[in-house]
Amino acid sequence: xxxxxxxxxxxxxxxxxxxxxxxxxxxxxxxxxxxxxxxxxxxxxxxxxxxxxxxxxxxxxxxxxxxxxxxxxxxxxxxxxxxxxxxxxxxxxxxxxxxxxxxxxxxxxxxxxxxxxxxxxxxxxxxxxxxxxxxxxxxxxxxxxxxxxxxxxxxxxxxxxxxxxxxxxxxxxxxxxxxxxxxxxxxxxxxxxxxxxxxxxxxxxxxxxxxxxxxxxxxxxxxxxxxxxxxxxxxxxxxxxxxxxxxxxxxxxxxxxxxxxxxxxxxxxxxxxxxxxxxxxxxxxxxxxxxxxxxxxxxxxxxxxxxxxxxxxxxxxxxxxxxxxxxxxxxxxxxxxxxxxxxxxxxxxxxxxxxxxxxxxxxxxxxxxxxxxxxxxxxxxxxxxxxxxxxxxxxxxxxxxxxxxxxxxxxxxxxxxxxxxxxxxxxxxxxxxxxxxxxxxxxxxxxxxxxxxxxxxxxxxxxxxxxxxxxxxxxxxxxxxxxxxxxxxxxxxxxxxxxxxxxxxxxxxxxxxxxxxxxxxxxxxxxxxxxxxxxxxxxxxxxxxxxxxxxxxxxxxxxxxxxxxxxxxxxxxxxxxxxxxxxxxxxxxxxxxxxxxxxxxxxxxxxxxxxxxxxxxxxxxxxxxxxxxxxxxxxx
Amino acid sequence: xxxxxxxxxxxxxxxxxxxxxxxxxxxxxxxxxxxxxxxxxxxxxxxxxxxxxxxxxxxxxxxxxxxxxxxxxxxxxxxxxxxxxxxxxxxxx
Numbered sequence: 186x187x188x189x190x191x192x193x194x195x196x197x198x199x200x201x202x203x204x205x206x207x208x209x210x211x212x213x214x215x216x217x218x219x220x221x222x223x224x225x226x227x228x229x230x231x232x233x234x235x236x237x238x239x240x241x242x243x244x245x246x247x248x249x250x251x252x253x254x255x256x257x258x259x260x261x262x263x264x265x266x267x268x269x270x271x272x273x274x275x276x277x278x279x280x281x282x283x284x285x286x287x288x289x290x291x292x293x294x295x296x297x298x299x300x301x302x303x304x305x306x307x308x309x310x311x312x313x314x315x316x317x318x319x320x321x322x323x324x325x326x327x328x329x330x331x332x333x334x335x336x337x338x339x340x341x342x343x344x345x346x347x348x349x350x351x352x353x354x355x356x357x358x359x360x361x362x363x364x365x366x367x368x369x370x371x372x373x374x375x376x377x378x379x380x381x382x383x384x385x386x387x388x389x390x391x392x393x394x395x396x397x398x399x400x401x402x403x404x405x406x407x408x409x410x411x412x413x414x415x416x417x418x419x420x421x422x423x424x425x426x427x428x429x430x431x432x433x434x435x436x437x438x439x440x441x442x443x444x445x446x447x448x449x450x451x452x453x454x455x456x457x458x459x460x461x462x463x464x465x466x467x468x469x470x471x472x473x474x475x476x477x478x479x480x481x482x483x484x485x486x487x488x489x490x491x492x493x494x495x496x497x498x499x500x501x502x503x504x505x506x507x508x509x510x511x512x513x514x515x516x517x518x519x520x521x522x523x524x525x526x527x528x529x530x531x532x533x534x535x536x537x538x539x540x541x542x543x544x545x546x547x548x549x550x551x552x553x554x555x556x557x558x559x560x561x562x563x564x565x566x567x568x569x570x571x572x573x574x575x576x577x578x579x580x581x582x583x584x585x586x587x588x589x590x591x592x593x594x595x596x597x598x599x600x601x602x603x604x605x606x607x608x609x610x611x612x613x614x615x616x617x618x619x620x621x622x623x624x625x626x627x628x629x630x631x632x633x634x635x636x637x638x639x640x641x642x643x644x645x646x647x648x649x650x651x652x653x654x655x656x657x658x659x660x661x662x663x664x665x666x667x668x669x670x671x672x673x674x675x676x677x678x679x680x681x682x683x684x685x686x687x688x689x690x691x692x693x694x695x696x697x698x699x700x701x702x703x704x705x706x707x708x709x710x711x712x713x714x715x716x717x718x719x720x721x722x723x724x725x726x727x728x729x730x731x732x733x734x735x736x737x738x739x740x741x742x743x744x745x746x747x748x749x750x751x752x753x754x755x756x757x758x759x760x761x762x763x764x765x766x767x768x769x770x771x772x773x774x775x776x777x778x779x780x781x782x783x784x785x786x787x788x789x790x791x792x793x794x795x796x797x798x799x800x801x802x803x804x805x806x807x808x809x810x811x812x813x814x815x816x817x818x819x820x821x
Numbered sequence: 822x823x824x825x826x827x828x829x830x831x832x833x834x835x836x837x838x839x840x841x842x843x844x845x846x847x848x849x850x851x852x853x854x855x856x857x858x859x860x861x862x863x864x865x866x867x868x869x870x871x872x873x874x875x876x877x878x879x880x881x882x883x884x885x886x887x888x889x890x891x892x893x894x895x896x897x898x899x900x901x902x903x904x905x906x907x908x909x910x911x912x913x914x
Contacts, residue, residue, distance in 0.1 A: 267886050278843035512876060545877070546869075548879060595833060
């Protein structure tokens with residue numbers, strides 16, 4: 186996609202980043218103890234902590250990933266909203282208060298409180314590191330996706346920028362600054378999402394999303410024996426065609442510009458429908474809709490083909506209420522864009538063609554997760570696996586869990602969780618409107634599903650686009666800060682201090698925490714560049730699955746099963762973590778990333794939770810029962 | 822062996838009753854959530870049925886799960902606060 190760089194966007198972006206750094210610097214001066222660095226001294230107000238929870242949780246995955254997934258696949262993206270929010274029920278009812286009672290600075294402290302076991306310290310700290318790094322990847326990918334339209338910089342520059350700023354923030358401040366950054370950011374994110382949703386509802390649904398929107402054209406074609414032999418528009422020249430299964434793509438030329446079209450034979454007469462294309466030519470050029478990137482021939486898409494209100498077809502609905510909006514979407518036909526890649530005369534061609542889809546199909550699951558038409562046993566299992574991981578993952582995320590130690594009491598931990606549920610739940614309801622709004626208002630960049638929310642804002646003006654993009658960037662800064670605090674805690678506090686028993690003063694603990702933050706930040710930068718093309722919400726789903734597999738069995742069984750032993754916890758973390766990682770490694774997505782055919786992946790699951798979470802529980806129970814005599818002896 | 826937590830933890834006599842309430846509410850929500858996943862997996866077409874005011878079951882159920890989480894959170898907090906006030910006050914007397 187080609188984006189224009191806006192001065193307003195750059196100024197707002199710089200303002201946000203400077204504000205975040207300034208805040209961090211201010212609080213950083215006050216952080217001299219380990220308690221201050223890892224847990225903000227345990228003195229954060231519950232309401233502030235609740236919104237900060239929302240700030241932590243509403244990461245790039247929620248804002249960029251979910252909105253993008255809804256914009257591309259409809260309700261399937263919203264499944265993430267439902268699952269992510271449901272996870273907070275587990276956190277509130279089962280984990281919040283007991284964990285607050287057990288812990289000190291980190292999740293490892295809480296797990297180890299009853300046993301003082303080196304095995305638990307080692308396993309829990311490694312698990313914290315791995316989950317944090319997996320959660321960091323999508324944040325970095327989101328950062329890269331944002332700076333391209335905002336500042337006109339390449340993806341990798343965005344990743345390096347976020348990494349550097351956050352390393353600076355965390356290395357200079359810690360949990361207090363992270364909390365206040367998250368509080369402000371969480372609040373602003375919700376306010377501007379409300380604004381964006383209001384804009385979508387006031388605009389309603391139109392067959393023409395706006396004056397700037399590209400007017401797609403169709404050309405009548407004549408066919409003989411499956412071959413396109415002529416077209417009705419003499420200004421175009423027919424150059425050739427490519428047949429892919431039952432689809433036919435036709436290459437035309439006009440005024441020296443080549444373009445790709447899709448043959449549609451479903452109507453009364455065959456027509457060629459205009460498509461978008463990216464061509465890597467055999468001589469090393471990359472052409473967007475037949476021209477170099479700088480020619481700006483590529484455009485954002487997404488529109489409604491047919492709108493039906495109360496049984497009548499209309500051009501526009503006018504302003505609508507939230508329920509009316511969904512009802513009207515369900516009775517409309519929306520043009521999505523499907524992707525097809527093939528080789529034509531040694532050129533690598535990717536065509537994004539119009540794919541009219543019923544709104545009724547888009548507003549129920551099945552577009553991304555195959556659970557209805559074309560469903561298989563594995564695709565259904567994948568859906569269950571995702572929903573399980575989202576439900577159980579939240580209360581096993583180390584950077585969320587450490588926020589229970591920033592408040593002064595159990596009651597405050599509970600209340601802040603409820604504030605978080607309301608703030609996050611409300612935001613997730615808005616994602617359906619923002620995502621669908623992007624889908625019908627030309628908010629889709631066919632190259633990246635992560636840009637839909639900012640591009641939707643762009644259709645309402647550059648200022649809103651700039652604020653939303655800068656906010657999304659600040660969202661990433663905040664979430665990455667929290668994750669790096671959690672990861673650095675795992676290294677400096679859990680591994681060095683508790684596991685290796687390295688004698689350190691308070692200031693040394695903070696210093697090593699900051700060094701660990703720098704190292705984790707650099708690793709995250711590298712991985713963020715490698716995973717560039719993946720949807721951020723999907724990547725976060727993987728982090729949830731690892732957290733739910735490695736950490737949740739240990740947390741829940743420790744709290745609710747008296748026969749749990751230290752070895753049971755260590756083994757459960759290890760088995761849950763390794764099994765989920767192995768399943769991800771041999772999944773179709775990883776094969777795709779590694780350049781191998783996704784269909785050849787030995788495990789046809791995208792989400793590992795359905796196998797690795799029960800495996801974690803079974804391991805804990807089995808090992809605890811085997812080692813129970815030792816537990817009895819220990820208690821004596 | 823229990824090694825000491827350096828974060829100040831207030832004495833609370835209502836831990837068990839709060840935990841019991843939490844487990845009950847968790848299972849109530851779990852059943853409703855599992856119902857959503859079950860319908861989505863086994864009878865996905867049912868999620869397309871119009872149920873209230875022209876809105877389909879997928880929308881109503883999904884939105885309902887989000888709203889329900891908040892409502893159940895308030896109920897949980899209401900009872901927990903009552904338990905804490907009552908049981909910790911009795912202890913003081």
